[in-house]
Amino acid sequence: MDNQFWKNKKVFITGHTGFKGSWLCLLLYSLGAKITGYSLDPITKPNLFDDLNLKKFLVKDYRQDIENLNKLKKAIKDFNPSIIFHLAAQSSVLVSYENPLKTVSTNVLGTANVLETIKNTPSLKSAIIVTTDKVYLNLEKKKKFNENSKLGGYDLYSSSKAACDIISESYMNSFLSKKKCGLGIVRSGNCIGGGDWTKDRIIKDCVESFSKKKHLLIRSPNATRPWQHVLDPLCGYLNLAKKLYQNNKRYSGSWNFGPNKKNNLKVKEIAKIGRKIFKSKSKIFYGKKKYYESENLALDSSKSKKLLKWETKFFDKSALDLTFNWYKKYYDFKNKKELINLSFSQIELFKNKHSV
Template sequence: MTNFWNGKRVFVTCPTGFLGAWVVQTLLDSQAQVFGFGETATTSPNLFDLKNLGQKISMTYGDLRDESALREALQFTEADVVLHLGESGLISDLGKRPLETFAKAALGTATLMELMRETASVRSLVVVSSDKVYARKTSGEELVETDAVAPSAILPTAKLCAEMIALSYRQSFFAPEKYNKHKIAIATARMGSAIGGGDFTEHALIPQAVQAFVAGNSFELKNPQSVRPWIHVLDQVAGLLSLAEALFERGPKLAPTYNFAAKETNTVGEVAQALARYWGENARVNLGEGSKSSLSVHANLDSKLAQSDLNWKVQRNLTDALKETLQWYKEFYSSRTSATL
């Protein structure tokens, strides 16, 4: 991290989710002044509360669609940078409630963007999107930022709606050619789910595996042949912050969209077996009947633009990322066990 963030005023939406908590902690470690706006965490336990982040930042609990509350928070913050992490990544079962999902993603983002027209302090705004917004290619080649996007499942489509709204405002009110007038540089960041300590999402692979290991049970896999890119959350955070910093310092010279993804791909089965090895203590994985299921391949993103423009690259290989993640959970469950003695 550079000294850029020291003293910067940063407004973070939806900071109570897994990604949000790590963004907030990294900013605090970099001596930034952090202001949060969003709803309470939906899992218990959750990293935001475990680190007591709500007491360490200026936090406003509210709905992004509440224009008056959001306006008041933004005016109080006088932010230099806005990081819009997005509601749809916060609530694991939002995909089962499409109307709420789309309303929060679209109207929440539109409200934030509209209020950007009133601010005089913000210079940099990053909107987090999804790696699943792309139209799939049958050839399996890497997807670049200029490739076509398309609707898919509810959550990534909601992210796509939010991204398109942000880029529409960028074109209509914050155009790069008029930067000297509005002084706000905007870009979106496309990335998938990450691994790391503090993730308690219900259906995430590592939390499920760890819970089985702690209980002494065999971890049962449903689709071990699914192929995914694996990236540590702190590598994602580094990408987001590097983009926000570059927007602040270089303004409209940057592209409107950047991919942040790992090139390394492995099957769920391979990662689960690696988790059991690194965990030790007789941890077991059962590939089960799922090992005969059809192959599922997640989007493969090309991140060369982020590498060339932002000097960003993944710092942790899969082994390091898994070991760092498991160490967090071992310390967490060890401390909980000690507390009950």
């Protein structure tokens, strides 16, 4: 990482109180950036944002709604950032079945509000819109999706994110390229890492069962995902944001940030690795899923590899080791300082592997 680029850069992050947003704040802080965050309160209790005391690393910590255009505009105008990362979202497939309209308004209207604000902010030179690997039309054919694959979405989370993708591209073509602000639409796979306490996510279910000596019930035991540690794609987003800042025309567009490998681990294999790390005797049971979720999903990230020299450095066993060990320490540690130090030390591992 080139520390000098990020030093004192003014960076605005939406969704900074979430799982990925919290790691992004810590990563940018470690590089010397000045960060302002704009989100609702953390969704879960516990949550990484409070556990790492992240408020103290921020210039300003807004707790407001991205659906409120005026408040969003005012927050960005007051801070005058040069780079923005948009992560705020209703981020769960299962919640999108229970609350489809809210998912659409937060994800689609919220993203349009962010784009409209970017359009009207002269100081911005680089913008990253975070969508997902689930934007691709998945016919379960076990083929890898590249940036030109057709977009779609069986569930409302996926389709709302695909809509974000399309709207972002329209804003880029219609307005942003003229004002010399680079725009990157980034799609990564399921991220793992310490501090994700979101309901129904496999790692959280595992660590709660193993630490409380309870049995574990998992849905979709045979589903595979491009599992990667959250810090791998985040380093890729930083790399891209820097390139967009320096050359908006060349790097604007959509980018995949997933592991380039043939076989992804199954959910049940992940649970078994976690059980071993926790030295747990909990039994693992397989249940039925309530709603449709895709079984196989894999990304072709050769564009990022070729043009950004980015690739996943920690996947499968190494990403799982870092993740389960973070949670193990979470249960062992007596104070927040130890957890913050552990998180910074994991960040250093990634900064040593990634270059920009």
